[in-house]
Amino acid sequence: MQKKITIIGAGNVGATAAHWALARKLGNIVLLDVMEGIPQGKALDLWQSGPLDGFAGSVTGTNDYADTANSDVVIITAGLARKPGMSRDDLLAKNVAIVKACAEEAVKHSPDCFMIVVTNPIDAMVHTAFKVSGLPKHRIVGMAGVLDSARYRTFLADAIGVAPQDVSAMVMGIHGDNMLPLVRLANVAGVPITDLLSEEEIAAIVKRTQMGGIEIVNHLKTGSAFYTPGLAAIEMAEAVLCDSRRVMPCAAYLEGEFGISGYFLGVPVVLGANGVERIIEFELTEEEKNALKDSVEAVSRQMAATGL
Structure with a gap:
């Protein structure tokens, strides 16, 4: 029996995620949006690529949550995107209401789903979805670190002149300016990046990673990134659907790990059939602990602003 993936929000991120899910042949796809005709048209277009791509599942566009029933994975991408001059926090008030409604409706029809929240500000939005959905902590995460780490690895690979897949590097913490691109553990085929790049080069890459989202927003003017965010969400969904036990940095609910409790924050997790397996x-250095503390303080302010 094929798996079922629901993607809520048929904008650039949602439609791109649907495209990646189809390309990876992960199962039947439902694309949902409040705008009538948009998810139907995009789903029809995607479905018609089956003969060319070899995809044999269904792609359904809908405005009705009933069509999402019994989804194995639900990905929430609905919400407003950033524009130049906006921070992720500027989106919070309006996106809280959107994510709250999406999560509540989704779990009515798929109470056993694994939920991935992509809407910004991610750490606050996954907190919102967690509070209203009633899902256990291991069945809900925010997509952040997978995207941020991909950016980090891309910039490192370009600077060193190697294939990106040979760069191992991870970003922890909030999906925002206080994110923590780990330098100490980053390497190329086991060789530390500190042996390959100067301190100045590394500092510039860390800063570019932290500003990676706004760099794209400033180019696009009327929207934000969608190709890599869409793929990052599907990477996470695939790990759950295929029980591959991939290690990925996700915004997961902490209960004492890294000395932090009661927050969703980007940390490395094992994703498998049971969701967050662990x-x-x-051990972090003092500098890394302080950076993570800054993330917690920023997330705390966001959480308070949600009113949940």
């Missing part, structure tokens, strides 16, 4: 905890 959080991989390791």
Whole structure:
């Protein structure tokens, strides 16, 4: 029996995620949006690529949550996107209402789903979805670290002159200016990046990673990134659907790990059929602990602003 993936929000991120899910042949796809005709048209277009791509599942566009029933994975991308001059926090008030409604409706029809929240500000939005959905902590995460780490690895690979897939690097913490691109553990085929780049080069890459989203927003003017965010969400969904036990940095709910409790924050987790199988905890340096503390303070302000 094929798996079922629901993507809520048929904008650039949602439609791109649907495209990646189809290309990876992960199962039947439902694309939902409040705008009548938009999800139907995009789903029809995607479905018609089956003969060329080899995809044999269904792609359904809908405005009705009933069509999402019994989804294995629900991905929430609905919400407003950033524009130049806006921070992720500027989106919070309006996106809280959107994500709240999406999560409540989704779990009515798919109470056993694994939920991935992509809407910004991600750490606050996954907190919102967690509070209203009633899902257990291991069945809901925010997509942040997978995207941020992909940006980090891309910039490192370009600077060093190697294939991006040979760069191992991870970003922890909030999906925002206080994110923590780990330098100490980043390497190329086991060789530390500190042996390959100067301190100045590394500092510039860390800063560019932290500003990676706004760099794209400033180019696009009327929207934000969608190709890599869409793929990052599907990477996470695939790990759950295929029980591959991939280690990925996700915004997961912490209960004492890294000395933090009561917050969703980007940390390395094992994703498998049961969702978050475990959080991989390791010793941080004092500098890293302080950086993570800054993330917690920022997330705390966001959480308070949600009113939940």
